[in-house]
Amino acid sequence: MTGTVLYDYWRSSASYRVRIALNLAGIAYRAVPVDLVRGEHKTPEHLARNPQGLVPVLKIDGQRFTQSLAILDYLDTTRAMGLLPEEPAERAREMALAHAIAVDIHPVCNLQVVSYAVEITGGRDGVREDWMRRFIRPGLLAFEDMLSGWEQSPWCCGTRPGLADICLLPQLYNARRWGVDISDMPRVLSVEAAASDHPAFASAHPDAVRPAG
Ligand SMILES: N[C@@H](CCC(=O)N[C@@H](CS)C(=O)NCC(=O)O)C(=O)O
Structure with a gap:
């Protein structure tokens, strides 16, 4: 796996969160649309990425992550983004x-x-x-x-x-x-x-x- 890839849907709130964070961190990524209206999130191909059948999924640093809050935490921790106060x-x-x-x-x-x-x-x-x-x-x-x-x-x-x-x-x-x-x-x-x-x-x-x- 090379490069950062975001499997997302343009109207998905959880995907939108991850797009904001990637932009804040200055991480270039390739977006792969998963059309929720067409049911692409329930295809075997997407379920192999995320057994929950949800977006977003982020491939980064040779790994694959699901759940937007977990992804935000990973980006915050590995990129020292300061998304949360220290106190x-x-x-x-x-x-x-x-x-x-x-x-x-x-x-x-x-x-x-x-x-x-x-x-x-x-x-x-x-x-x-x-x-x-x-x-x-x-x-x-x-x-x-x-x-x-x-x-x-x-x-x-x-x-x-x-x-x-x-x-x-x-x-x-x-x-x-x-x-x-x-x-x-x-x-x-x-x-x-x-x-x-x-x-x-x-x-x-x-x-x-x-x-x-
Ligand atoms: N807790 C998950 C929620 C993910 C989620 O619900 N994604 C929505 C789009 S915002 C989805 O894939 N919905 C598909 C469906 O409801 O069938 C996260 O934060 O990543």
Whole structure:
């Protein structure tokens, strides 16, 4: 295995997290799209990469990794990215922010979960949108409250982008995609503004990596 390869899907939040981190670390990579809508993540080829049948999968340093938070931890540790504060209490608080999104909001809004909710409600119009709004808005409101413990300048937890920001931005993309009202979340909105001006975040955005056609 040579070179860094990211198996991802342009709209996948977990993949978006890894793209941001690779960009922040300055690691060049080749993206191999795994189309979730076409079910390519359930093919034998992809299941051989990740038995969970999920993206992302990252090949790097001659190894293969799954689970975006584990991948972020590997990049942070091996590339000294400083994604988390060193002080233990601050570190635990920033991890809590990241987990509030990646462990609590994101899994219930995953494709297979929402598709099943639509299926068992007979495919009623609007179920997908209702489901997304039901979980994303309260989750982000709590995140906004959790941020009150930090001096924002301009990122979630200080002057440089960290783990919380890497988890937040993909979730905001989804919030906007599903019409979730975030207008009453000023701290979240200010992080979004900071990211829109940052090349590592901007070039990881789904619209910047969407395959042609
Ligand atoms: N905890 C995993 C979650 C990965 C995950 O759920 N990926 C989604 C895309 S964001 C996926 O592959 N979904 C396929 C499906 O739901 O069928 C991680 O952080 O990597």
